[in-house]
Amino acid sequence: MIIIAGGGIGGLAAALSLQAAGIPCRVLEGVDEIRPLGVGINLLPHAVRELTELGLAERLAGIGVATAELRYVSAHGQLIWAEPRGMAAGYRWPQYSVHRGLLQMMLLEVARERGIPVECGRRVTGFAQDAEGVIVQAEGGALRGTALVGADGIHSAIRRHFAPGEGAPSWQGAILWRGTTVAAPFLGGRTMVQAGHHDQKFVCYPIRHLPDGTVLTNWIAEMKVDTSAGFAREDWNREADRGKFLPHYESWDWGWLDVPGLIRRGDKVLEYPMVDRDPLPRWTEGRVTLLGDAAHPMYPIGSNGASQAVLDARLLARELARHPRVEDGLAAYEAARRPPTAQLCLANRELGPDLVLEEVHRRAPGGFTDLESVISREELEGVAANYKKLAGFDPAALNARESWSVPA
Template identity: 30%
Template sequence: MVYEQAQELKEVGAGLVLAPNAVRLVRRLGALDALLDRAVPLDVGWEFRRWADGRVLSAEDLAGSCERLYGERTYTVHRADLLSAISSAVPTGAVQLGRRCTAISIHGDSAVLTFTDGTSVEADVVIGADGVHSTVRGVVTEPSPATYSGMSAFRALVPADQAPDFARRRAQTLWIGPDHHLVHYPVSGGNAVNLVAFAPAGDFTVESWSATATVEEFLAEFAGWDPRLQDLIRQAGTPGRWALLDREPLDRWSRGPVTLLGDAAHPMFPFFAQGAAQSIEDAAVLARCLADDPAAPARALQRYQSLRIGRTTRLQEISHARAHVNHLPDGPEQEARDAALAAADPLVQSGWIYAYDPDTAEAGAAV
């Protein structure tokens, strides 16, 4: 049974990149066909452009290389479309809405969940997939508040007919410059362009999907950047804005019959576009561990932790480091970075990410 605090499953967030490691698991779940009408297969990825003039520093051919190397394409999707596709594989009645868990207590081999309405449920296994502000995490490990990273993010969807040609291409493009970067790609079957941008937070500390900014605030962060990019931002409607939270990697995800999954276990900066993919991987590995050892769920949860924690910690760390690389000011270090980008093959270098398959992962070989 899934207990979801929202009153209804509805559109949340905006776009995301669905890389081969996630695509093969969505396919295996039987949900990929439901997504493909709305997903956009990328022809070009990791297209880095210089902030001031849009000069292409590096670009990766994904149209043929990705499938040849990893057996799957890379897609961009709207989060609502991915949610709809995955939920289509969930049995009717398996999700209870409007159920916000406020406390968990462990009693021997089971756990009791208490909800805001005063009701409680006893469960053999509890999986906390309740995000960066996880209630369940406090049962598994010592509670610690998230810290603010000093960065904030803007997000927006631009209707395709209002976006310039360069933004409508089947490409994931990253504009990088001093203290900022901006990513755009098409979603919703090509009917919209997703924007997500990162900038210094200043005194802004709101971490909420519902917080908004103005186009003027968004534009001010990218003043002096390529005019074409500013033209794209002007079509952003009412942008969302949230502060990026930071957490140190955990050294434990499971305690008895309780474990963590996704952002509750390993929130990561979105600079490798792997947050959603790692949650999907978690779910696949967890399902396999529980199926392989149904008589001893606590042992299965420990095995799940051992298989996943090294890999997600590595991704947390490299995603964190990428902020510095993307945001270098102009100068010798920036020039060296640009030369390295031009010489790199990120599709091959990231093979440890994209080739991962839970069906062949071994204990202790999580990276």
Template identity: 50%
Template sequence: MKIAIAGGGIGGLTLALLCHRHGIEAEVWEASETLRPLGVGINLLPHAVRILSELGLRDALAEIAIETSSLSYYNKRGQRIWHEPRGLAAGYDWPQFSIHRGEFQMLLHRTVVERLGADAVHTGHSFETVLDSGARGQARFALRRRTDNAEVQASADVLVGADGIHSAVRRHFYPTGDLPRFSRRLLWRAVTEAPPYLDGRSMFMAGHQDQKFVAYPISEPLRRQGRSLVNWIAELRVPDSFPDTPPRSDWNKQVDKAVFRAAFADWQWDWIDIPALIDGAEAIYEFPMVDKDPLPRWTFDRVTLLGDAAHPMYPIGSNGSAQAILDARYLVDSLLGTPDTGYALREYEAERLPRTAGIVLRNRMNGPEQVMQLAEERAPQGFADIGQVIPHAELEAISQRYKQLAGFDRQSMQGSR
């Protein structure tokens, strides 16, 4: 059986490695001419790290990524609302890694080339359209070759659209109406080399749903030198005068810090200096916080969707990459479980579509970050004792429910394979 994968991002490359591990032939068609380490930080949660560990990547990840020790939420005055250990520190068998997205993608790409051969990744080929969805067997599709703009046609037993938030495979099946939903919040993403804060492995978020700052270190080599490469995201709600249509979500759009810096000018506390982090960044990327409504179906004969192509979600709960990796795992499991390929694709969808739809919808309600919004609503001037504002049990329930929804609560990870 041969699987063609449109998109050599996090989900597509992981799928190629999983296919190879289980004796399924895979090839990747990637639009970019050369894969470059693009993006800033992402988090790999323990359930995704388990899958990557099965692929033999845990040591390589530990060399470059930070093993995240804790996650804390603060209000806009830097007062702590909630703190929890993460990964190994929380008793999981697998760490949570905070990592540079581009370095992670390059690691996956190198590993695919080593294991599947260089011919398995066709860079510079942009997927254009499905020619035949494969009702009677093979899926056929057309791509555009960057070098000479020629159309290239290819076929496979299964075509997987792993081509990200602007998926052309998805657009083929949903040509109209499937528009990005704008949260009316903009994100500014960057990395800054800085002295470590807290223990040098901690992730934190401060603020509330209309103004937030998120940070976590992402470089183990720098940590070993006593420094931190801090990945950070500043978020603000746009003014009412801002159009309802979001600006195009371009991961590489650079802007000046002047666009948002003033809003965070006094966010300096004894354990972190946020204006200094903002000032220390070399490049700042703007991205609208967008998602899309969950789809009624992902699978059409021998074609299906995966990762952001299937379920773009707000970057809340640090889940986007993990869910793409989980999709890949379930897809391969389903294909291995039955000789009926069409059935396997529908089974994959039946498992993954409702789960990821639940995360998309819960992220619209702030996901686990709702604790920050509750603190803002109930105690906008701050608090002396968070227990008087939000009882511990309420905080714990919000954290635990989200882990269950996203599939990384300890109990269900121990219970599953």
């Protein structure tokens, strides 16, 4: 029995993947009740492929919006770069924008339908290993398993074993304010917009089409602030006063997108600092390993956090199914996943694909009349293509890759 610490997106995807590979598992979640928290996230085609192979295609389509386009625009509303996304870009699988809580609840519902034990109020606090397996210490009593997967997030108790002196997550002074607003669709109703530059950015995309023709729009306002302000760096659900940041966006009404209007009309605003952690030199020791944010918490750039957790989950199941010894399966999983996710974490610190916003702002802070005189199309294409390859969703490579599914 594989024990999974954490019932988030990564932990539940791991449970479904293990079961599909014929490997018994159970999930221990620390909260007393799993509720649909958070706001919007994106699932890129490589993650949607894996969830599709778990039989979840129709459920995903029912809770999300299939993104068709990504646009980068300047702080003056000028188009810098546009590219098709999902099946519009030639992938065999869609890209979805979805409410994080709805995705988690859908995975939880499917796990329970398929008979996977998910036990709440069972926060994992530590572990020990012996010749026969792993003894997991958890609230409500210890239990034994053949392996332990730490999918318990950025504050992972399991990660502390691998990095005991790591301390708090790394924060470089960027704050995210997030909310949702019911509004008229913009740019066809299936477009994701990234606007601004490193010190002040705005991201928005629809996460649900409503019966009256409006859309529930997820938005993120990001700004650099005074790092001495003393923010609680990792609190995802602290309600904030939009007056802290709205004045900086008052001029960002470009006709096709009314940024200050979205902020004003939105539901409650959540505030949290943008943090990550340094890549670890190892995730695995014997029968214990890490997954998702416990393994590689990264800046929310490039829409990759949840997607990479899903990829972790699928590779974990494949390697455990392929190797008779649990220790060998976990080692193979780490060898496949730790190097690329470490590269991705570091690339996101360097702005990832959002680098084009910063470059245009640096070269033309007052706006431009001729984009080609500021940045070439070849440079824009190069940034976009290189990030897709690094993150594992280059369309040609993904479409050609063999399935990671392992028959039970």
